[in-house]
Amino acid sequence: GLGRWAEADAAVAGEVLYDLPRFGNVSLLHLTDSHAQLLPQHFREPSVNLGAGPMKGRLPHLVGEQLLKACQVPPGTPVAHALTHLDFDAAADRYGKSGGFAHLATLVKRLKASRPGALLLDGGDSWQGSATALWTRGQDMVDAARLLGVDVMTGHWEFTLGMERVRELVERQLGPLQFLAHNVKTADFGDPVFDGHTVREINGVRVAIIGQAYPYTPIANPRYLVADWTFGIREQELQKLVDTVRAQGAQLVVLLSHNGMDLDLKLASRVSGIDAILGGHTHDALPLAIEVSNRGGRTVVTNAGCNGKFLGVLDFDVRGGQLRGYRYTLLPVFANLLPADAQMQALIAGVRAPYEARLAEVLAVPEGTLYRRGNFNGTGDQLLLDALLQVQDAQIAFSPGFRWGSTLLAGQPLTREWLLDMTATTYSYATVSEMSGATIKAVLEDVADNLFNPDPYYQQGGDMVRVGGLRYAITPGAGMGQRISDLRLDGQPLDADRLYKVAGWAPVAEEARTAHTRPVWELVEEWLRAQGGRLAAREPNVPAILGALPDPGFAA
Amino acid sequence: MRIRAQVQGSGAVVRVLMNHEMETGQRKDPNGRTIPAWHITDVTATLNGKTVLTAEWGPAVSRNPFLQFTLKNAKAGDKVAISWKDTRGDTRTDEATVA
Amino acid sequence: APAHAFNKSAFQATSVQDAVKALGGSGALAESKDVSLQGPEIAENGAVVPLVGASPLPGIKLLAFMVEKNPNTLSAAFHVTDAVEANFSTRVKMAETSPVYAVAIAADGKAYFAKKEIKVTLGGCGG
Ligand SMILES: [Mn+2]
Ligand SMILES: [Mn+2]
Known part of the structure; x- marks a missing residue:
């Protein structure tokens, strides 16, 4: 395309x-990682x-x-x-601006009109990422997805609403939208929690869609929120399921995945019989599909970015039960080029009405653009780190390497809504703790291995934890425990045995839930107000990168 | 114990969840005293009264242990019994019917 | 009484080699395609790591799970009879990232294994 x-x-x-232009006879529209962004916004790619x-x-x-x-x-x-x-x-x-469900709705309607029978698939991370999604516990996004005409979805951050809420939404609110996750099982006897797949007939072609939820949800997010469930990649079970649906007559098999792209590429090389993997989680806005060979033939792998910025269009030509060809196009969703759909706009206005005043409150006006995405740090995270260091009177601050959050341009008012776009989770507790220099290094090594382990099955698909106060160097290509070096605080080497006061937020440990600490956005608001309305441009604290540059994945 | 024994082909898959602390003997209490080891050591499975499996477990088996094994020949109605013995000499036996 | 009483010395071993010896294995320990070990690449919870070990080889008398970096290597040992398949699953505790082994010991004392690195992580972050 x-x-x-x-x-x-x-x-x-x-x-x-x-x-x-239409191609073939089976079309799948793919949206992923919208992170509850109902309105158009900016999102700076890494x-x-x-x-x-x-x-x-x-x-x-x-x-x-x-x-x-x-x-x-x-x-x-x-x-x-x-x-x-x-x-x-x-x-x-x-x-x-990009995205916005009213503009997306117009695009989806156009594509569905030109592609009769087309299905709309949502790869997950839809019910989290905004104030209204947090305050309505995902209800706004479920209503918007149903109106948008999403047919099938899988999940990741959805699970951070907790098992009870997820069950309630999936079982009572979502229909006819189907939530698929073959790899989520009960922790006792390993029984399925959700439907694993669905078979739909599109223009006479039997299409099987299998859902793969984020395999490391209980690790990347608090386990207590999904205590009775177990996840995992479950490669062998997936192979069995693919073989079963093929044997039952599926002519096209698609995996709606929230694995992350590197993991999907490896999976595609090891599992046979999948025609396409429509992927998310790593927020890679990739304008083309990658073909991966395996013993059954080849599998097409895509990833459709985040924040409603893109809609993937995968058209298949299936004749006589055989896949003859495909076309993939990643369409950017420009709000200025797509008129808002009136029905969706009305739904969004209704959702926001009770909260509008709270959302619109201006906390400051930034002099520099505030963004998050990138392996090591962004100006938006630096703002959070600067606020945590000062409000918590800490020596070092950590901010999680999330990949969501919208971008605020210099001079645009920084509202409470934007701050919640950057911080809204069900466990955004602010924390302060005493950590030894050795523990601090161990934490950085642990996160670095989740990002830079050469085997994607051992990666978690987030970015490096953002660090305030502390300087360090990283060797991405080194082994576990060997990547982090030259840790310095105020120019002095970090002492492995000394205790340091460390601020952070969004801990995965359960103790934080009962510690009654404030949500991080309250602390940041307090700090922003103390800036007197203007916020100077932030200089992100990034580590020295050793042994890896130049690299086409790095722009100065 | 919770036991599930399900026919699969000409045999049956047996899955068991036991209740036991499986204390390792390597943890300390709040006063700094070592909490003594207390774990299941021996597990036995019988099919219609005949021993089909014995297992030895150390303290590294998880709390509230899980066990799964596959009987080569079993049919609906057969009786599967699981017994354990722990480091204190306590024992427990539960039975299930293959379904 | 059980057919095999608790083998204390095997559970005190601090290496795969010593544990295999204590379980009656003799001769060299060989990695084999005829032993399989399934487990997660990253443990959801280091205290509850699900493992499945199996071998289709004839004459396997014992199948054991071992975690190299645990204080004691051997986690569990299953004595195979004619009535069951050499295919067992349990859940084990792991103190830290470690190679994990499924070891199958044959009647002649030969020991075969499958190995997998299982990561125990602090968690957090995500896309
Ligand atoms: Mn995700
Ligand atoms: Mn995401």
Whole structure:
């Protein structure tokens, strides 16, 4: 589908961008990791996205110009802006905001009209990431997804609403939308918790869709929220399920995955019989599909970014029970090029009405752009770190390497809504603890291995924990326990045996729930108010990177 | 104990959840005293009264242990009994019917 | 009384080699495609790590789970009879990231194993 972009003029309007010719007879529309962003916003793609081990320098681990070159996307175009951090502030001004469910709804309607029978799949991370999703415990997103016409979904952050709420929404509110997760089982005897797959007939073709929830949910997020359930990649069970649905007559088998792209690429090389993996979790906005060979043939792997910025369109030509060909296009959702759907706009207005005043309160006006995404740090996280250090009177601050959160341009008012876009989880407790220098190093080593382990099955798909106060160096290519070096506080080497006062938020341990600490956004608000309305530009504290540069996944 | 014995092919899959602390002997109480080891050591399974499996467990088996094994030949109605003995000499036996 | 009483010395071993010897294994320990070990790459909870070990080899008398970096290597040993398959599952505690073994010992004392690295992590973060 990239040829079309190459031919497109930068000034070309939405009619051309979105007038995607139909191909074949089975179409899947793919939305993932919307993180509850009902309204259009900005999202700056990473300038640092290093690939570990064999993934170094390979898609999706390319950024900026290197990514555009590899995917043959002309620079200086709206699509180039959607895919990269390049000249971000000016381009964001020029092309406007992305996503928004009212604009997405218009695009989905158009595509469904041109592709009769098309299904809309949601890869998860839909019920978390905004104030209203937190305050309505996911209700706003369930209602919006049903109106959007989502047919099938799987999950990750959904589970942080807790087992009871997830069950209630899935069993009583979601229908006819189906929640699929073959890899979630009860912790006692390993019974399935959700349906694992569904078979739908599209224009006479039997299509099996299997759901794969985020396999490491109880590790990346608090286990107590899913205490009775167990997850996992479950490669062998997946193979069995694929074989079963094939034997039962499925002509096309698709995995709706929340594994993360590196993990999906490995899975695709080991499991046979899957035609396509539509993936999420790692928020890789990748404009093309990657073909992976395995003993059954080949599997197409995609990843559709985040925050409602993109809609993936995968068209298959299936004739005589055989897959003859496919086309994949990742459509950027530009709010300025897609008129808002009135029905969806009304739903969103209704959801927001009771909260509008709370959401709109201005806390400061930033002088620099505030973003999060990137392997090591962003200006938005630096704001959180600076606030934690000061309010908690700490020497060191940690902020989790989440990949969600919207981007605020310099000069745009920083509202409570934006702050919650950056921090809204069901366990955003602010913490302060005494940690030894040795423990601090161990924490950094642990997170670094979850990001840079050369085997994707051992990765967790987040970014490096953001660090305030402390300076360090990282060698991504080193082994576990060997990556972090030269830890310094105020220029002095960190003492392994000394205790330091460390602030953080969003702990996964259960003790924090009963400690009655404040949510992190209250502390940050307090700090923002003390800035007197203006917020100076933030300089992100990033580690020295050793032995890894230059790398096409790193832009200076 | 919770026991599930389900026919599969010509045999049966038996899954068991036991209640036991499985204390390792390596933890300390709040006063710094070592909590003595207390764990299941021996597990026996019988099919219609005949021993089909024995197992030895150390303190590294998880609290409230899980056990799964597969009987080569079993049919619905057969009786499966599971027994354990722990470091204190306590024992317990429970029975289930293959379904 | 059980057919095999608790083998205390095997559970006190601090290496795979010593544990296998104490369980009656003799000769070299060989990695084998005919032993399988299933477990998570990353443990959801280091206190409850599900393992499945199996071997289709004829004449397997014992199947054991071992965690190299636990204070004591041997976690559990299953004595195989003609009535059961050499295919067992249990859940074990792991103190830290470690290679985990399923070891199958044949009647002649030969020991075969499958090995897998299982990571125990502090957790947190995510996309
Ligand atoms: Mn995710
Ligand atoms: Mn996500």
